[in-house]
Amino acid sequence: MSYKEIIAKYADKPGGIIEAYHAIQREMSYLPIEAVGETAEVFKVPVSQAYGVATFYSMFSVKARGKNIIRLCESAPCHVAGAEEVLAALEKELGIKVGESTADGKFALELSECVGQCQATPVLTVNGKPYFEVSPAKLTGILAEYK
Ligand code: FES
Structure with missing residues (x-):
């Protein structure tokens, strides 16, 4: 599943951004910066906020890493x-x-x-x-x- 499909799946859920990030990481092992931008767009939050969530929690990584x-x-x-x-x-x-x-x-x-x-x-x-x-x-x- 692509990150776009994953984000769309969580768009209406409470706490959707974090859930979407977890799901993207399960699929790709990290959060590509394009996925963070897409998240901001879909959840209608500033990119800085979507990026802030992605970098605040140590379990998320915006850097490519091993599977x-x-x-x-x-x-x-x-x-x-x-x-x-x-x-x-x-x-x-x-x-x-x-x-x-x-x-x-x-x-x-x-x-x-x-x-x-x-x-x-x-x-x-x-x-x-x-x-x-x-x-x-x-x-x-x-x-x-x-x-
Ligand atoms: S200190 Fe609690 S699991 Fe390692």
Whole structure:
């Protein structure tokens, strides 16, 4: 589905802009600037407001990025439980740093705040799906699901 079709689908819904942005990201993994402009037009808001929403929330990206978004929680409980070692292993396995995407366009690596799953730290999500008690040894298996 194109971003135009997605935006049109959410045009009459309350909270439609955020819902539309989520749906576009599920489809394209980021919010192209053209989609932000289209959103402003369809929702009849200034472009600055549509852009403001797109850049305010950390889960949205207006920069092109890898198809599968890996987000590692960096809040204190996950940090104490070894998120740093997981991050180092992820960067090595993917060959990228936080904020980058793999050359094949398959993965983007980001950090997140607590995702409310502190009972099973460290936690990472891939496209919003959580993985618990993650360790460097578990990463190959997790990533293989998305290759
Ligand atoms: S601190 Fe990581 S899930 Fe809560």
